[in-house]
Amino acid sequence: MFKNIIFLFVFSLVFNGCFNSSKPIKIAIVTGLSGKYSNLGSEVRDGVVLAFNEINYNINGKKIELIQKDDKQDVDTDKQVIKTLIKDNIEVIIGNTTSSMTKVSLDILKKHQNILLFSPTASSSEFSNKDDNFLRTNGGDARVMLDELIRFIREQKFQNITVIGDEKNKTFLKTYTKILPQYLKAEKLIKNNISTISSNLSLENILSKLKSLNSDMILIVANSTDSAKIIQYLRFNHILKPIVCSGWAKDQEFFEDVGKYAKGIYFVSSIEKQESSHCFEKFKTNFIKMYHKQPGKFNIKGYKAAQIIIEALKINNNPEQLKQTILMKKSFDTINGKVIFNKYGDIQYKEYLLKIDDNNHFKRVYHE
Amino acid sequence: MSKNISFKADIRKKFLTLSIIPLIILAVMLITKIYFTFEQMDSINHKKILKSVDYKLNTFFADVKHKAQFLAHNSPKSLKAFIRLNKELDYIVVLNENGIIQDVASNKYTKLFKGFDYSSKDIYKKFIKTKKPFFSNVYFSNITNKKGIAYIFQNKDKIFIFGINFKAIQSYVQYLKNDTNVKVILADERGNYIFNDLPNSTIDNFFSTDIYKYSVKNCDEFKHIEVEDNQLDSNVFVMYLKNAQTNWYVVTVNKDKIDDAILFIIIWTIIFILGMFIFILIGANKLANSIVKPLELLIDKMEVFANSNNVNKLVLDIQYPLFLKVANSFNKMQKIIIEKRKRIREEVQINKEKDKIVYEQSKMAAMGEMIGNIAHQWRQPLSLISTIASGLLFQKEMGVFEEKRFEDGMNKIVDTTNFLSQTIDDFRDFFKKDKTKTKFFIKDIINKNLQLLEASFKQNHITVETKIEDVELLGFENEFIQAILNILNNAKDALKEQDESLEKYIFINVTKENNKMVLKISDNAGGIPEDIIHRIYEPYFTTKHQAQGTGIGLYMTREIIVKHLDGYLGASNVTFTIDNKKYTGALFTIEIPL
Numbered sequence: 001m002f003k004n005i006i007f008l009f010v011f012s013l014v015f016n017g018c019f020n021s022s023k024p025i026k027i028a029i030v031t032g033l034s035g036k037y038s039n040l041g042s043e044v045r046d047g048v049v050l051a052f053n054e055i056n057y058n059i060n061g062k063k064i065e066l067i068q069k070d071d072k073q074d075v076d077t078d079k080q081v082i083k084t085l086i087k088d089n090i091e092v093i094i095g096n097t098t099s100s101m102t103k104v105s106l107d108i109l110k111k112h113q114n115i116l117l118f119s120p121t122a123s124s125s126e127f128s129n130k131d132d133n134f135l136r137t138n139g140g141d142a143r144v145m146l147d148e149l150i151r152f153i154r155e156q157k158f159q160n161i162t163v164i165g166d167e168k169n170k171t172f173l174k175t176y177t178k179i180l181p182q183y184l185k186a187e188k189l190i191k192n193n194i195s196t197i198s199s200n201l202s203l204e205n206i207l208s209k210l211k212s213l214n215s216d217m218i219l220i221v222a223n224s225t226d227s228a229k230i231i232q233y234l235r236f237n238h239i240l241k242p243i244v245c246s247g248w249a250k251d252q253e254f255f256e257d258v259g260k261y262a263k264g265i266y267f268v269s270s271i272e273k274q275e276s277s278h279c280f281e282k283f284k285t286n287f288i289k290m291y292h293k294q295p296g297k298f299n300i301k302g303y304k305a306a307q308i309i310i311e312a313l314k315i316n317n318n319p320e321q322l323k324q325t326i327l328m329k330k331s332f333d334t335i336n337g338k339v340i341f342n343k344y345g346d347i348q349y350k351e352y353l354l355k356i357d358d359n360n361h362f363k364r365v366y367h368e
Numbered sequence: 369m370s371k372n373i374s375f376k377a378d379i380r381k382k383f384l385t386l387s388i389i390p391l392i393i394l395a396v397m398l399i400t401k402i403y404f405t406f407e408q409m410d411s412i413n414h415k416k417i418l419k420s421v422d423y424k425l426n427t428f429f430a431d432v433k434h435k436a437q438f439l440a441h442n443s444p445k446s447l448k449a450f451i452r453l454n455k456e457l458d459y460i461v462v463l464n465e466n467g468i469i470q471d472v473a474s475n476k477y478t479k480l481f482k483g484f485d486y487s488s489k490d491i492y493k494k495f496i497k498t499k500k501p502f503f504s505n506v507y508f509s510n511i512t513n514k515k516g517i518a519y520i521f522q523n524k525d526k527i528f529i530f531g532i533n534f535k536a537i538q539s540y541v542q543y544l545k546n547d548t549n550v551k552v553i554l555a556d557e558r559g560n561y562i563f564n565d566l567p568n569s570t571i572d573n574f575f576s577t578d579i580y581k582y583s584v585k586n587c588d589e590f591k592h593i594e595v596e597d598n599q600l601d602s603n604v605f606v607m608y609l610k611n612a613q614t615n616w617y618v619v620t621v622n623k624d625k626i627d628d629a630i631l632f633i634i635i636w637t638i639i640f641i642l643g644m645f646i647f648i649l650i651g652a653n654k655l656a657n658s659i660v661k662p663l664e665l666l667i668d669k670m671e672v673f674a675n676s677n678n679v680n681k682l683v684l685d686i687q688y689p690l691f692l693k694v695a696n697s698f699n700k701m702q703k704i705i706i707e708k709r710k711r712i713r714e715e716v717q718i719n720k721e722k723d724k725i726v727y728e729q730s731k732m733a734a735m736g737e738m739i740g741n742i743a744h745q746w747r748q749p750l751s752l753i754s755t756i757a758s759g760l761l762f763q764k765e766m767g768v769f770e771e772k773r774f775e776d777g778m779n780k781i782v783d784t785t786n787f788l789s790q791t792i793d794d795f796r797d798f799f800k801k802d803k804t805k806t807k808f809f810i811k812d813i814i815n816k817n818l819q820l821l822e823a824s825f826k827q828n829h830i831t832v833e834t835k836i837e838d839v840e841l842l843g844f845e846n847e848f849i850q851a852i853l854n855i856l857n858n859a860k861d862a863l864k865e866q867d868e869s870l871e872k873y874i875f876i877n878v879t880k881e882n883n884k885m886v887l888k889i890s891d892n893a894g895g896i897p898e899d900i901i902h903r904i905y906e907p908y909f910t911t912k913h914q915a916q917g918t919g920i921g922l923y924m925t926r927e928i929i930v931k932h933l934d935g936y937l938g939a940s941n942v943t944f945t946i947d948n949k950k951y952t953g954a955l956f957t958i959e960i961p962l
Contacts, residue, residue, distance in 0.1 A: 036513040053576070203479050225510045229479045236483050257510045259467075259485025290576045292558045 011254070024063035025319050027052075027309070028085050030095030030105065033070035036225050037168075040097050040298055041070070044120050047302025048094055050283075050290055051310060058334055059313045071101045073168055078104045081365050086112055091319035093117050094305055095289075097298075098248075099124035099139075100170035114320050120305035121298060123247070123270075123351075124171045124178060129344050135326060137305050137339055138270070140349035142179045148353035148366055149180070149244065149268045154189055156242070158216035162195045164206060164230055165221035172248065173221050199226050203233040210239065217242045224249040228257030233263040244268060247351060252296045255360055267354040267362060272300045272336055283335045304334045376660045383652040384645070391644055394952045395637045402631050407605075411592035414607035414620040417550050418590070424540045425554075429503060432456065432519050432530060436501070440523035447473030456536030459511045461529040467492045478511045491529065495520045497943065503532075503614045506560035528548050538563045553579070553619040566600065566621060579621060584608045633928065662691040666698060671704055723927075725908055726771050730850075730920035740824070742791060747823075751785040756780050808845045810878050810885060811838040821860065828864050828871055836878040839885040841960055843933050851928040854921035855889050855956045861952070862893035873946065873953075880962070887958040892951035895941035904939060935960040 029048050031041030045068060055217055057064040067090065071078035078096065082105045085093060093115060096102045102122035109115055113133050123139025139145065153161065161184075165173040177196050184190045197209045199222040210218065213253040218234070220227045227249035234243070247269030255262055283303060285293040295303075311332055312325040323345065326332075332339045339347055435454055444450045451457045451473055459474035467487025472480045491504045493586055501521035509516045509531055517537075519530040541552050541563050551565035559575030574580050583593040583606040590607060597604045600623070608619040669682045681702075682695045756777040763769045814836060818825075825832060841848070856874065863872040870892070877888040896904060903909050905926045909917035929937040936959040943952045 034514075038514070039508060180518045202477065203481070225508075225513065226479075229484075229510065233479075233481065236481065253508060255489050255512070256490065259488045261485065261490075291573050292575060 009367075015316060020196050024065040025059070025092070025313065025317065026067065026088065027067045027092045027094065027319075028067040028069055028090045030069045030081055030085070030093055030101075031097045032073040032101065033068075034072045036072040036223055037098065039224060039251055040121065040248065041297050043251060043298035044095075044097050044302035044305075046287075046291055047120070047295070047299040047304070048306040049305050050287055050299075051306030053290065054286060055310060060317055062313075062317050064166075066295070069095075071096055072152045073101060074097060075101075075104050077275075078107060082108045086115065091115060092322055094302075094309070095119060095120045098169040099126070100169040102127065102134075103171045106132065109133055116319070116322050118305055118309060120301040122172070124175055126174065128346050131344055133363060135323060135341065135345035137308065137342055137347055138301060139350065140346050142175055143183060145175070145349065146183060146268070146352040148181055148351070150183055150187065150189070152244075152266070152353050152365065153184060153217065154187070156217070158242075159190055160192070160195070160213065160215045161190065161217045161219060162197060162199045162210055162213050163216035163219045163221055164199050164210070165201065165219075166199045166223065166226065168200070169221075169248070172246070174222050176219055178244065201228060203230065206230060207233060207237055207239070210234070215241060217244060219244045219246075220249065221246040222249060224251045224254040225257055228254055228259075231258050231261050231265060242266060244353075250297055250362075252293075260361050262356050264356055265356050266365070267356075268351050269297075269354060269362075270349065270351050271354075271362075271364075272297045277335070279333075280335045300336060304336065304339065307334050308332045308339060375663075376656045379656040379659060380652040381647075383655055384648055386644060387648045387652075388641070391641060395641060399630060399633055399637065402633060406629055407592065409903055410605055410622065411607070413550060414592060414605065414622075415590055417552065418607060418609045418618055418622050421541055421552060421554070421620075423608055425537070425618070426613065428456075428537060428540055429519075429613055432503075432532065433501075433521075434519050435521060436528065436530060439528065440521070447471060448475075451475060456532055458509070458516060458533045459529075459531035460533070461486065461511070463492065463527040463529070465496075465525055465527065465528075467496070472511070474511055474531075476512070480511055491518055491520055492527070494521075495527065505556035506562060515560070517556070534562060541565075550620050550745050551623040552615070553621060555617045555619070557615040557617075559617075562616065567913070573827070574619075579604065579606050579619065580617075584619060584653065585616060599656075634637055658688075662688075662694070669698065673705075722812070727919055727924065730854075730924040733920055746788055746791065749788055751798055753781050753784050756784075784855060805843055806845055807840055807842050808848075809837050809838050809840055810887065813841075813845070813849055813852060814876055816849055817856055820853065821856055823858055825874075828860060829868075830860060830863050830874055830877065831872065832874045834876040836876065837880055839878065839880050839962065841885060841933075841962070843960075844928075847928045847932060851925040852887075853960075854925045858921060859889065859891040859893060859954070863891055866893055871946070871949070873951070883962050885958075885960045887960075887962060888955060889958075890942055890944075890953050890955040892944070892953040895952045896939060896954045898941075901939060901941070905937075929960070933960050 029045050031045050032038060033041045033045065049066065052064055052066055055064075057066065067088075069081045069085070070088065071081055074186055078101050082093070086108070091114070093105070093109075095117070096105055096119060099122040102117070102119050102124075103126065105117055106127075109117055110132070114131060116242055117134045119134070119136040119138065121138045122136055123145070125139065125142030125145065127136065128142075163173070163176050165177065167173060173196075177194060181190070182196045184194075195213050197206055197213075199206070199220065201209075208334060218239070220243060222230070222245075227245050231243055231245075242264075244266040245268070247267065250267050250269045258265070283300075284295055285302075287293075287299060299362070306327065309322065312322055312329060313319065315329060316322075316325045327341055327343065327345060330341050332341075341347055353365040355365050357363050377406045424655065435457075439460075447460045447462070451460060452475070459472065459478065461469060461480070462471040463486050464470055467489070469480060469482055469484040469486050470834045471482060472478050474486075490507060494504075495502070499522055501519065504518045504520065506515050506517055508514070509518075512533070516534060517532050519532060521528055537554065541554060542808060551835060552563065553561070553566065553574060554563040555561050555574035559573040559580070561574060564574075575585075578597045578600075579595055583591075587593055587608075589609045593606050594603050595606050602623050604621050604623055606619060606621050608617055610617060665683060682698050760769070760774055760777050763773065814834060818832060818834075824830075859874050863870075863874070864873060873892045875888070875890045877885050877890075900909075900911065904922050906919075907923040908919035909923075922923050926937050929935045936957070940957070941952060942955040943950060945951070
């Protein structure tokens with residue numbers, strides 16, 4: 001009898017071991033792949049896919065099943081997508097790509113702490129310093145992020161600032177419409193609130209509203225296509241005030257769409273260092289080989305996030321313990337440098353003020 | 369019985385092998401043929417679809433070009449109206465040669481205006497290099513906010529861009545989608561999908577797919593290739609062509625349904641073969657039974673017949689003439705064997721009777737010999753009795769009779785008569801028939817024989833040399849004495865015929881070798897002629913005068929040694945030297961197991 005029990009115990013262990021080892025790790029990528037938001041979404045997606053393609057969808061003998069979903073930058077669609085993924089026992093979700101969609105997903109995932117949400121691009125400070133099932137490699141403390149912009153406003157003595165923003169990504173937009181004014185007021189740089197115009201209005205409407213506001217500086221918080229169109233329209237209509245764009249617009253399409261009006265446009269953005277390291281060169285070669293184009297900022301971000309997940313799964317291939325594994329290892333070498341997580345799963349993150357020069361290159365405004 | 373089983377199994381195995389192997393070969397050939405036919409059909413199907421898609425694409429391009437020409441030459445008042453009439457168009461952008469928008473028309477609000485700079489757009493930059501009209505690769509349109517393609521051409525100082533929606537092209541391709549399982553991929557020359565009918569594609573670029581890497585990239589157009597597609601997790605058949613106008617890839621893919629079909633056929637073939645196997649197995653069993661069963665019955669009957677001598681008529685309930693013939697022959701054979709056996713038994717009985725007579729004859733002959741020997745033994749004592757009696761009678765007549773002499777004479781006569789009596793006893797014992805086997809020593813047997821023959825040997829001046837290692841034997845003593853006596857008598861008779869001047873010898877040598885008693889009796893009587901030496905044991909064969917020999921002696925000796933004592937008797941000629949004189953004689957060797 002005793003022997004039988006031991007046999008059954010050993011058998012169940014072996015069987016369980018075999019069963020577990022053959023069960024694939026299900027990872028989903030949820031990005032915006034439709035319409036005007038697809039630039040960011042597909043760039044992140046391409047970076048992630050490349051990283052998993054390089055390891056042949058296999059970590060220490062465990063198969064990786066990558067599932068792609070489109071949130072369409074729509075609340076209801078995203079809710080539906082996340083619920084489906086929960087039902088499908090997905091253990092890791094890479095996404096979302098915008099802060100507003102990330103917030104929607106996180107609200108649902110609060111009740112599912114075993115599922116990790118890992119965003120490569122959501123940068124809203126709203127997610128900072130929270131012990132939840134969310135990690136990211138973008139964004140952080142709002143004050144640090146906005147530091148150079150505040151300095152710019154201070155130095156230029158701008159009093160009237162208008163934000164033209166896409167309210168579909170209101171979580172991200174909040175950084176500029178709510179948090180930025182708080183800092184500016186606290187530092188007594190401006191008296192009034194920052195004005196906000198929806199980027200989804202017609203260009204004529206935007207122009208007329210803007211004219212009525214008499215702004216010193218225009219801050220555009222929208223994707224590259226919308227930002228470029230607004231810039232063209234404003235410049236064409238002789239609005240020559242300084243224009244600052246959020247990092248969201250800093251992708252490949254921007255220069256194509258903005259045409260000759262790119263020169264002199266400011267950006268508040270992180271710098272994805274394109275180091276000439278062996279690691280980065282390998283990534284670049286593989287990327288060009290796979291997608292037949294140069295990698296962009298969001299491609300790098302997507303690849304970097306996937307790199308961290310893969311590295312952590314190599315240490316512990318139980319996806320339910322992924323967050324603990326990442327936080328325990330803390331420091332990860334990625335294609336463009338070290339990423340260090342704090343206990344909340346946030347990283348040291350800084351955004352810089354950049355300006356496009358005559359050759360359509362981004363140059364830092366402040367060098368210290 | 370086990371041989372029968374293996375024989376049966378062997379028949380079954382051979383029958384199965386001869387039936388199944390051709391069946392399997394036939395099935396393999398059939399499946400191979402079907403596979404190649406399927407593949408050929410699939411290849412034809414791919415080719416047909418590719419050509420149709422290519423034709424439709426060219427028709428589509430021609431249509432767009434035609435509309436472009438119309439627009440260029442007729443300058444319609446409203447571009448928007450023109451778009452509404454042409455469903456494949458999403459927008460029209462009119463640029464000046466510097467890439468500045470002159471006019472924009474779209475079904476939707478475009479957020480593009482006259483005066484916008486379009487010169488950074490890839491499509492413009494490419495056109496301006498050659499100024500030749502072309503269909504663009506896939507790009508993200510900031511007018512429609514989605515991916516699409518465009519046709520760009522120039523008329524005078526205006527550059528026109530026709531934004532073409534995917535749906536128009538897709539509907540062309542879908543229009544061609546027939547009820548086959550062939551999926552169609554349409555990708556531009558940079559691998560961007562225009563249309564991808566394959567499900568669950570995780571890769572947004574055709575060049576990154578296994579289909580491209582392992583077939584399209586390295587193969588010629590219209591080649592039907594099988595690819596192991598890890599992304600689709602199955603094998604697929606692929607064929608492609610490149611559209612001559614755009615260098616776009618038109619690719620047809622279908623999951624390897626041939627393998628499925630072949631698998632289906634193989635499964636059914638296996639089921640069929642298994643069915644056939646069972647059927648053949650039953651058939652083989654029946655066949656084996658129909659062959660082996662009559663044989664088994666025959667063997668059983670033979671066994672019964674062999675063991676019981678009873679005639680057992682073989683009756684087979686099968687109608688094969690071959691086995692009926694065998695059964696008839698067996699029955700006939702049984703009858704003949706029974707008759708022959710009966711006759712043999714009778715013959716044996718007769719022979720036994722004959723043997724009895726021969727034995728009696730040999731006894732009689734031996735008796736004759738004995739009487740001869742008794743005569744020799746008695747001659748001297750009788751002469752002594754006669755002399756003593758005559759002497760006593762003469763003494764009485766002469767009056768010189770003395771009491772003491774009489775007494776001595778009488779005592780001598782009594783002794784001599786006792787000797788005579790003893791001689792009779794000896795011979796009488798010899799002729800007694802042995803009832804049971806007894807233990808006896810060879811030395812005693814030799815001595816008894818020599819005692820019986822002593823007088824004869826003396827009379828014939830025969831010297832007997834013995835060298836005996838005494839050995840105890842178990843058997844009929846008198847029979848053995850008779851056997852030895854026959855050999856010694858023959859030696860004596862042979863020596864008697866020799867010249868008087870010859871020194872006559874008989875050598876008796878007994879040894880124990882390898883758990884056997886070996887007795888060698890030889891003489892120097894010249895040996896047995898070689899031409900008759902092989903016949904000496906035949907009954908009634910003799911070289912002696914009729915009065916002297918019956919031809920039974922050596923026959924009986926052999927019967928006693930070989931049959932009664934399980935021994936060996938052999939005869940040969942030997943040559944030996946005594947006192948520098950060379951002699952030849954017969955040597956009889958008797959070996960008795962101990």
